[in-house]
Amino acid sequence: MAEGPAPARRRNRRGQATRENMLEAALRSLASGDPGSVSANRIAKDIGATWGAVQYQFGDADGFWAAVLHRTAERRADLFCTVDESAPLRDRVAGIIDTLYRGLGEPDSRAIENLRAALPRDHAELERLYPRTAAELYSWGQSWLQTCRHAFAGLDIDPERLREVATLIPGAMRGLVSERQLGSYADLDVARRGLTNALVAYLQGGSA
The missing domain is CATH 1.10.10 (Arc Repressor Mutant, subunit A)
Known part of the structure; x- marks a missing residue:
């Protein structure tokens, strides 16, 4: 036995x-x-x-x-897991932008972009045809928002502005990574610095 x-x-x-x-x-x-x-x-x-x-x-x-999707989420889970709460806002924003700039060029990110391109764009259709996939993608958005809240812990930042910035960053970084892949003449270091400066100024600005 x-x-x-x-x-x-x-x-x-x-x-x-x-x-x-x-x-x-x-x-x-x-x-x-x-x-x-x-x-x-x-x-x-x-x-x-x-x-x-x-x-x-x-x-x-x-x-x-x-x-x-869940497999790639597990792999990147530790990218922002540690936060130096003594670090100034600018360093934290730059850290997120630099991490995404590197990570979005990795094979896992290319794989997910290709998968997403083949899935329905309309949320209702996606949820009807691929409910578990849709749920995983939705959870990504929620996890990313929590990641950003964690990354800026201890700073006096307006929650709504933080949510707006968290929503903006992934798309903005995909644009810069796309420019890198296409061989842009633009100086992408300058572009990242400009994005960092803009986000820092917005987060420091208080209520609109």
Whole structure:
């Protein structure tokens, strides 16, 4: 009787390894930028698995894409986990901008951009067709807002201005990263410095 559970644990480890392999294969494929890579069936074939194996691990394509999003969220969770509460506002803003500028060029970020480009833009349609994926994307926004609140802890900043800045930063940084990837003639160091200065001035400005 004492030996009974061991095979089940081995199966669980094998199943977990299969799941991890599928997620890593999905991220590699999506990071290629190929629109055709947004196919759970194709990714399964790339690693020698079947669509049935994907369904066993994730339920369906919606569950698969939600798991891919969650995997990248776990990886970046520690990027802003420590805050120097003695650091001035400017250093904190610059730190967020520099971290995103580096991170948005990484393979995981390229993978998510490719996935998002293939998903419905309309929120109602996204939630109807991919409810778990939509829920994961929504949770990203909430987590990011909490990240920004944590990053500016201890500073006297208007909460509404902080929310506005938190909403602005990801899109602004994607624009700068896109310029970098396209080979812009603009000096992107100057652009980042200008964005930092503008955000600091706004956050320090009090009520509008």
